[in-house]
Amino acid sequence: MTNQLTQKVLDTCAALACCTEISGQITRPYLCPSALQVHEQLRGWAAALGMTTRVDAVGNLRSRLESKTPNAPTLYLGSHLDTVPNAGAYDGILGVVLGYALVEALAGQDLPYSIEVLGFSEEEGVRYGVSFIGSRALIGTADDMLALQDAGGASVREAILNFGLHPDHLREAEAEDSALGYLEIHIEQGPVLQDLGVSLGVVSAIVGQDRLNLQFVGRASHAGTTPMHLRRDALAAAARFMVAAEDLARETAGLVATIGMIEALPGAGNIVPGEVTCSLDIRHARDDMRAACLEKLLAQAKQEAEARNVVLNVIPKMAESATPMHPRFRQLLHDSAADLNLPHPELVSGAGHDAQIMAQKMPAAMLFVRSPNALSHHPDEMVNTADVGDALSVGLRFLERLAAEARAEAK
Amino acid sequence: MTNQLTQKVLDTCAALACCTEISGQITRPYLCPSALQVHEQLRGWAAALGMTTRVDAVGNLRSRLESKTPNAPTLYLGSHLDTVPNAGAYDGILGVVLGYALVEALAGQDLPYSIEVLGFSEEEGVRYGVSFIGSRALIGTADDMLALQDAGGASVREAILNFGLHPDHLREAEAEDSALGYLEIHIEQGPVLQDLGVSLGVVSAIVGQDRLNLQFVGRASHAGTTPMHLRRDALAAAARFMVAAEDLARETAGLVATIGMIEALPGAGNIVPGEVTCSLDIRHARDDMRAACLEKLLAQAKQEAEARNVVLNVIPKMAESATPMHPRFRQLLHDSAADLNLPHPELVSGAGHDAQIMAQKMPAAMLFVRSPNALSHHPDEMVNTADVGDALSVGLRFLERLAAEARAEAK
Incomplete structure (x- = not known):
């Protein structure tokens, strides 16, 4: 049957x-x-x-x-x-x-x-x-x-x-x-x-989930004439954040963290990016764990941004328990x-x-x-x-x- | 006068x-x-x-x-x-x-x-x-x-x-x-x-300069249902490469390295990126130094890609002494x-x-x-x-x- x-x-x-x-x-x-x-x-x-x-x-x-x-x-x-x-x-x-x-x-x-x-x-x-x-x-x-x-x-x-x-x-x-x-x-x-x-x-x-956008605002400048220590590279800050997200998710059982969308402006190969917007999608079966991880990640993003004289704006899009x-x-x-x-x-x-x-x-x-x-x-x-x-x-x-x-x- | x-x-x-x-x-x-x-x-x-x-x-x-x-x-x-x-x-x-x-x-x-x-x-x-x-x-x-x-x-x-x-x-x-x-x-x-x-x-x-594009090809998947260890996240690999480029340029006197352009596909916040293309612009006053740094960076990019079961394609665009x-x-x-x-x-x-x-x-x-x-x-x-x-x-x-x-x- x-x-x-x-x-x-x-x-x-x-x-x-x-x-x-x-x-x-x-x-x-x-x-x-x-x-x-x-x-x-x-x-x-x-x-x-x-x-x-x-x-x-x-x-x-x-x-x-x-x-x-x-x-x-x-x-x-x-x-x-x-x-x-x-x-x-x-x-x-x-x-x-x-x-x-x-x-x-x-x-x-x-x-x-x-x-x-x-x-x-x-x-x-x-x-x-x-x-x-x-x-x-x-x-x-x-x-x-x-x-x-x-x-x-x-x-x-x-x-x-x-x-x-x-x-x-x-x-x-x-x-x-x-x-x-x-x-x-x-x-x-x-x-x-x-x-x-x-x-x-x-x-x-x-899982519960948070979805948000992170906007990094630095300053666009010439890729050849701007030495590393004088840059305000929005993408360099965002890259550190993306690495932190992957690291944290890998070391936290049950956590997934995803940057699925990223946009860097002005977007030319020979210009240091002045502005980057990327998404963060973070999910876990426990709300307290997810909240703690999100807080940690946003703090790291802020720290990496500030270290480059880049401003971080966080735009929440969705939160579900x-x-x-x-x-x-x-x-x-x-x-x-x-x-x-x-x-x-x-x-x-x-x-x-x-x-x-x-x-x-x-x-x-x-x-x-x-x-x-x-x-x-x-x-x-x-x-x-x-x-x-x-x-x-x-x-x-x-x-x-x-x-x-x-x-x-x-x- | x-x-x-x-x-x-x-x-x-x-x-x-x-x-x-x-x-x-x-x-x-x-x-x-x-x-x-x-x-x-x-x-x-x-x-x-x-x-x-x-x-x-x-x-x-x-x-x-x-x-x-x-x-x-x-x-x-x-x-x-x-x-x-x-x-x-x-x-x-x-x-x-x-x-x-x-x-x-x-x-x-x-x-x-x-x-x-x-x-x-x-x-x-x-x-x-x-x-x-x-x-x-x-x-x-x-x-x-x-x-x-x-x-x-x-x-x-x-x-x-x-x-x-x-x-x-x-x-x-x-x-x-x-x-x-x-x-x-x-x-x-x-x-x-x-x-x-x-x-x-x-x-x-x-300076001499190299400009190239790096294409990371992994696999797009669901941001919620794909655990970290089963991902082939092209953007996670690219982010490690971007961090490596900034680190190397900061520790190498006179080197500038810039990722000015990045595109992640399919580009939705709740989808793990299956494909990323980004630029690399690298410049130094000494050609031997620039060549050595480029080689090191591409090796790191390849290593980070392979660690995520992601394929790396390098597309040279320009090289000047x-x-x-x-x-x-x-x-x-x-x-x-x-x-x-x-x-x-x-x-x-x-x-x-x-x-x-x-x-x-x-x-x-x-x-x-x-x-x-x-x-x-x-x-x-x-x-x-x-x-x-x-x-x-x-x-x-x-x-x-x-x-x-x-x-x-x-x-």
């Missing part, structure tokens, strides 16, 4: 990859017509499984399998259905499809909890520059998003109305207060599991993998996920599936068939263990 | 600044109509001094004061009359104008050598991307330049013909084989004399300044000058005049009036000392 169901998961991901706004690519931003095609396909599968399906006020697809137990709480399963431009076929979608596959794997077995498979309408933040509009609706914080405008000037509110939905129904999109929790299966989007040679990993936490995954759910994932004799290393999620939003209201956990070439947000993004099979097996075992726990508690 | 003549030099520089191709700027590329206006003004001054003036086959303005001594050799004095776009009023021009002023300062005194004041037509390399077309004609190497084309497709040959000159007369542009030497007075274009608090400096050598100034002429400048109780530190020229071309055929020396704000190739470029007076006095003393030496030798 598992092999056939694994193939059905992959076939469904392939079929959904054809729902796109730009032919030849997978490009499916928030509340676009191709999202309706995705919904239609998944509705069919849900109906065949005896699930009831609705689309909530922000466009999330929600299919429920009701428990026969009176007042049973709900376990939420899923991920997101939107994509970045020219995306791969698995980021987000895999976790939603696996939700339906897990219900199919139950083969009609009744559980002491209801299951709701969630296909979030918006996670990537492409259309409105803000992520997680879909999952925010479930924790009751999507109202703040309604006034945001896309590049064409259309607000979230207008987009919702154009999609045939209504913002007045936002309250009905919220998750139930007695929810059992949320499990999200997602491709890793990185090289850790591939490097370890394992199919799956249990996420310990979703870390989200530890729920200990009991993490343990359930470990135990489920152990039941199947599968390795189950823990790893940090360096990227944001809907699970960090859901964790604000209920126990949340994530299971990562190996990314064989570590490509993310790229058309060549891939998964191994056997790894998807492992995810399905561990997911099913998770449902069974959770059911056993619930039954034990009920006694 | 000196004060009046100093003012005349400054007034002439101001008047010549009005000869421009773009009104409101000083922009005078090679063989443009405004060069004719410059020639006309200086011809008038030369005639009043009893000098004969011609324009040679590449457009250099050449005014001669003949010695009464039979078969007297020629001392060449001057600099260039062309400018970069939106230039200052002194770069090049000051040295030419001071040539005429020095003849005026002689006040009819006969010397045992003839003087030829040179106003080179092309030094900046703006129109044809190659510098020193003017002075190359004097050492007989301008022929190689004739086929070069400007942005509009006009060759040097065509530009010469359009200016009313003829390339067939190139031989007549060459300097005489028995030339006494060449003296060029030029603004420093850097902060060294200003930092020392002195008006003038004697150039020990014009250093030119020491002539020892006897340098000494004459020192002695002349000492006669006047003026400080006369030696300094290296970090920029190229016509003197490095002339040095291939005759003794050549340069006297630098302080740049009070160190601005070069900029409309705010400036000189102090008193410093120009000092240059005039030292230049005159140089002419007198050279005459005394020539007379002593003749005895």
Whole structure:
């Protein structure tokens, strides 16, 4: 059964990859017509499984399998259905499809909890520059998003109305207060599991992150006629900062620090740069650690700038707290993998996920599936068939263990 | 007399600044109509001094004061009359104008050598991307330049013909084989004399230089999901190289090393850079020292790249040898300044000058005049009036000392 169901998961991901706004690519931003095609396909599968399906006020697809137990709480399963431009076929979608596959794997077995498979309408933040509009609706914080405008000037509110939905129904999109929790299966989007040679990993936490720009302002001068001791070289100061960032991240377990953008002005080979702007992206699973590292790095940047008579301006762009995954759910994932004799290393999620939003209201956990070439947000993004099979097996075992726990508690 | 003549030099520089191709700027590329206006003004001054003036086959303005001594050799004095776009009023021009002023300062005194004041037509390399077309004609190497084309497709040959000159007369542009030497007075274009608090400096050598681009090719990856030890960060490698370049230049007397241009791709704050291209401009007065430093830096760049599984490609763009100034002429400048109780530190020229071309055929020396704000190739470029007076006095003393030496030798 598992092999056939694994193939059905992959076939469904392939079929959904054809729902796109730009032919030849997978490009499916928030509340676009191709999202309706995705919904239609998944509705069919849900109906065949005896699930009831609705689309909530922000466009999330929600299919429920009701428990026969009176007042049973709900376990939420899923991920997101939107994509970045020219995306791969698995980021987000895999976790939603696996939700339906897990219900199919139950083969009609009744559980002491209801299951709701969630296909979030918006996670990537492409259309409105803000992520997680879909999952925010479930924790009751999507109202703040309604006034945001896309590049064409259309607000979230207008987009919702154009999609045939209504913002007045936002309250009905919220998750139930007695929810059992949320499990999200997602491709890793990185090289850790591939490097370890394992199919799956249990996420310990979703990192917190700071993003900022550093502007170094010195003075442009002639590369030949300005001796080293009379320079105010903005790029020389920035280079020391970049080295400090790499050094600190290498010596601090779990820290990543990245300078991804740099611009040096005036930008001619024979002129000492007078002004440099570069980015800093710093992430760690512990907020106190991240804050301490950021403080240390900015102090070093300031010191290197001052040593060159260069002025440093720091422009914060974004700060997000870390989200530890729920200990009991993490343990359930470990135990489920152990039941199947599968390795189950823990790893940090360096990227944001809907699970960090859901964790604000209920126990949340994530299971990562190996990314064989570590490509993310790229058309060549891939998964191994056997790894998807492992995810399905561990997911099913998770449902069974959770059911056993619930039954034990009920006694 | 000196004060009046100093003012005349400054007034002439101001008047010549009005000869421009773009009104409101000083922009005078090679063989443009405004060069004719410059020639006309200086011809008038030369005639009043009893000098004969011609324009040679590449457009250099050449005014001669003949010695009464039979078969007297020629001392060449001057600099260039062309400018970069939106230039200052002194770069090049000051040295030419001071040539005429020095003849005026002689006040009819006969010397045992003839003087030829040179106003080179092309030094900046703006129109044809190659510098020193003017002075190359004097050492007989301008022929190689004739086929070069400007942005509009006009060759040097065509530009010469359009200016009313003829390339067939190139031989007549060459300097005489028995030339006494060449003296060029030029603004420093850097902060060294200003930092020392002195008006003038004697150039020990014009630096040699290498210019190259370094391309670091790693792999772009997600800034959150790629742990430090699995990155192939092209910018991290480049940053180490930039630090190594600054360190080496700081610890090596007379070395300057500059990274003026850097580009990191794909250039997003949340993506580890997969490819970086940056420039290296490295200069020193000794070629062996420069070569050794370049070799060391490239080895360090390669090592830092390899440590990150990053490929380094080195693309040479330009290499020029250093030119020491002539020892006897340098000494004459020192002695002349000492006669006047003026400080006369030696300094290296970090920029190229016509003197490095002339040095291939005759003794050549340069006297630098302080740049009070160190601005070069900029409309705010400036000189102090008193410093120009000092240059005039030292230049005159140089002419007198050279005459005394020539007379002593003749005895």
